[in-house]
Amino acid sequence: MAPGVHTVAVIGAGKIGELVLAGLLRAGWPPDRLLGTTRRPERAAELAERYGIRMVDNPTAVTEAAVLAIAVKPQDAPALLAELGPQVPPEKLVLSLCAGLPTSFFGERLAPGTPVVRVMTNTPAVVDAAMTAIAAGPHATGEQLAIAEEMFTPLGRTIRLPESQLDAVTALSGSGPAYFYYLVEAMTDAGILLGLPRQVAHDLIVQTAVGSAVMLRDSGEHPVRLREAVTSPAGTTISAIRELERHAVRAALIAALEAARDRARELAAATKS
Incomplete structure (x- = not known):
């Protein structure tokens, strides 16, 4: 058409x-x-x-x-x-x-x-x-x-x-860009703490994010497989992953998306009052 x-x-x-x-x-x-x-x-x-x-x-x-x-x-x-x-x-x-x-x-x-x-x-x-x-x-x-x-x-x-899945979509991809920008913001601050200039930290993170997303989209590999390919025994990456798990980052993300889904439902309910 x-x-x-x-x-x-x-x-x-x-x-x-x-x-x-x-x-x-x-x-x-x-x-x-x-x-x-x-x-x-x-x-x-x-x-x-x-x-x-x-x-x-x-x-x-x-x-x-x-x-x-x-x-x-x-x-x-x-x-x-x-x-x-x-x-x-x-x-x-x-x-x-x-x-x-x-x-x-x-x-x-x-x-x-x-x-x-x-x-x-x-x-x-x-x-x-x-x-x-x-x-x-x-x-x-x-x-x-x-x-x-x-x-x-x-x-x-x-x-x-x-349609029963659209509130979940709202939480995941509708609001999703904000989560990635939040992550880039936090990683940029970490880069500065580690001694990098802000623009250098920003450029490193953004290109890494773009490349990782393209690999995830085009390779067909499960994200666990791609993560494992970067994670050497007793190396730097596994040390960082351990800290993410210790701070319950995975659980926080799940809770955040549930909160976004629930807010979408609340907005719908508010129009009925």
């Missing part, structure tokens, strides 16, 4: 919404097939100038676009759907980029039978290296899932999953 067949409106063009718009343009989507909405006029002017797309109000977006990509914060979604729900005809495809909100949230506020696809992407979309998971609501067809894939595959990699 050629890019740009469908007119797409990104409703709530904040950080994630802008990532989607920019990625579609890089993929060859015609600017006249893209619309954006935002609450702040200055933000609308900024995006229109930066990307050459038309910024409109929400009712215009609903009227003109075949695909509505809703990218507002979860806590803003109830008010938005109260305004737009009655205006969205059931033939529109709705993509939700609202973290934590199930497709049932939209189903309760849109016309019966409206197809909804839940999408969880992440910020490496900026460099076309995102990990995007998509899940079909009860009325979304295979063809409509393919439209979502058409939109997000140019931003990186896509995977189809059952």
Whole structure:
């Protein structure tokens, strides 16, 4: 399917919404097939100038676009759907980029039978290296899932999953870039403590992270096998691993991801109150 067949409106063009718009343009989507909405006029002017797309109000977006990509914060979604729900005809495809909100949230506020696809992407979309998971609501067809894939595959990699797994995806890959940046920050501080200049420590860690990720992706090896290849008996690496285990880093990571998943569920629950 050629890019740009469908007119797409990104409703709530904040950080994630802008990532989607920019990625579609890089993929060859015609600017006249893209619309954006935002609450702040200055933000609308900024995006229109930066990307050459038309910024409109929400009712215009609903009227003109075949695909509505809703990218507002979860806590803003109830008010938005109260305004737009009655205006969205059931033939529109709705993509939700609202973290934590199930497709049932939209189903309760849109016309019966409206197809909804839940999408969880992440910020490496900026460099076309995102990990995007998509899940079909009860009325979304295979063809409509393919439209979502058409939109997000140019931003990186896509995977189809059952919606029951999307909160885990939010915790793992949706928030995942922040964990890696946190790790790089900590390792940079360690490099400085060990006597390296900050920029040198940063460059060493970033390239090591890139190379390790490529090896993990392309080799097909289990991460334990790759780690063991670096870990010599009585060597430097095993001494470091022992300290990581002594400080329960593995358990802390598991607990952190569980907390992120639970927060995604709390956000969904808050929209029902």
